[in-house]
Amino acid sequence: MTTKKATEKIILGIDPGTNVMGYGLLKVMGNKAEMMAMGVIDMRKTSDPYLRLGKIFERVTGIINEFLPDEMAIEAPFFGKNVQSMLKLGRAQGVAIAAAIHHDIPIHEYAPLKIKMAITGNGSASKEQVAGMLKRLLNLDDDSMPQFMDATDALGAAYCHFLQSGRPESQASYRGWKDFVNRNPGKVKR
Secondary structure (H helix, E strand, O other): OOOOOOOEEEEEEEEOOOOEEEEEEEEEEOOEEEEEEEEEEEOOOOOOHHHHHHHHHHHHHHHHHHHOOOEEEEEOOOOOOOHHHHHHHHHHHHHHHHHHHHOOOOEEEEOHHHHHHHHHOOOOOOHHHHHHHHHHHOOOOHHHOOOOHHHHHHHHHHHHHHHHHOOOOOOOOOOOHHHHHHHOHHHOOO
16 A cells, blocks of 8 residues: 555546446645546446446445545536436435445535536536546646546546635535534434
């Protein structure tokens, strides 16, 4: 196991999905960030929705074990008109969050609009615009750019968190249920 300097940290970004889930990892050294890896968890060949959730947990756990991230930044599901799609997306997000909680990794959730705004300055930016800006910000070459934009969306969540880390936390983050209960005694009945 390698030890990291106090100013170094690794951020795992996740773009939840039930067919394709993106992930991206940033190594942060002081006020500089560089991409370590990005890719997708492709579940299109698995038809059973519960097996897909198991695959998400297994793969996110594998990524955590390989890269040892200090924090997770995950994109919040957007509120669409299709309730079934929202439910499936929420389950996928929940399983990825459970994998992080299982490893005591703090979780930070960001709305898609906030991520797009932080990276491009435009909350309605396209996936292509987010990918293009990340390519410039992180000095990525064409060979580093993935086939699926889900990977760059996940890297965008990590980069958004990197940008927010220098500012006061606007969203609460917890290391698990015990931490939530300890910091919010009035909100939880015992």
